[in-house]
Amino acid sequence: MKKIKNIAIVGGTHGNEYTGAYLIRQMAQNSFQEQWAELNIELIMANPQAYKKGLRFIDYDLNRSFTKAALADFSLSGYEANRAKALMQKLGSKENPKMDFIMDMHTTTSNMGITIILADNNDYNFKLAAYIQTQIPECYIYYMPAESTMHSTEHCFLIAMAPLGLAIEIGAIPNGVIRHDINKKTQQVIDITLDFINQTNKGCLPKINNPVTVFKHKKTVDYPVDSTGEINAIIHQDLQDRDYQKLTKGDAIFSTIEEQTITYNEDEDLYPVFINEAAYYYKKTAFSLTEKIMVKNTLN
């Protein structure tokens, strides 16, 4: 396998997720590159304008802006449409990437602990995620194949700008807040990832979990709305904070404005994530559902 040399570590893709933005500054000040002399590391503050204003984005979600069509469309207006093209100068295009690997740091208001998000079924990415799990047993692996998301054939995420990579999603933490413990956990995932890359570059595959438990994205669930389209229910207290815990038919999921309970009504047991994520209210998304699968690391 080709050596992984050029690595982008990205923070502030969502401007109100301060953990990544802070860690980018911290790594830049602490001569982080010198600790990883065999690798070329680019530290990138992805959405500086949104960060300055403490907003997720100015005009459009930057982490939904990386489709080939959007990157090629110069008639698109708005800060993030331009910012995505500016980032392409550093990251290269999808056809001709400059980076071998991208790590993008995010936080969530949902109780998702340490989550590694994988955007494709690349074998290396799964091995890396499995390795992170051997080092941090409580971390979750959340797999979002392109066909399960809104852009059915192609990912719009920033990490899709390199052949390999992952997003780190840690919570629960409010937007606009920095916590020492969450900084530490995020940095730990970065360090473990770079260590794995270094080891595999030298031709050794560290010991990893096999098979590995993966939560595969299935769909999102919207809040109930009234006749004017306004949300008229909240996440039920029995569902709140129960990310990655099995949902079975009959379990309470919403409490309506009339204090009626709405229950999960599907025959299949699924696993909710992004429960009560603040950033998704504007889309009226209440949570996502995943299926729990086992993935075998075949080359192990």
Ligand SMILES: [Zn+2]
């Ligand atoms: Zn984010």
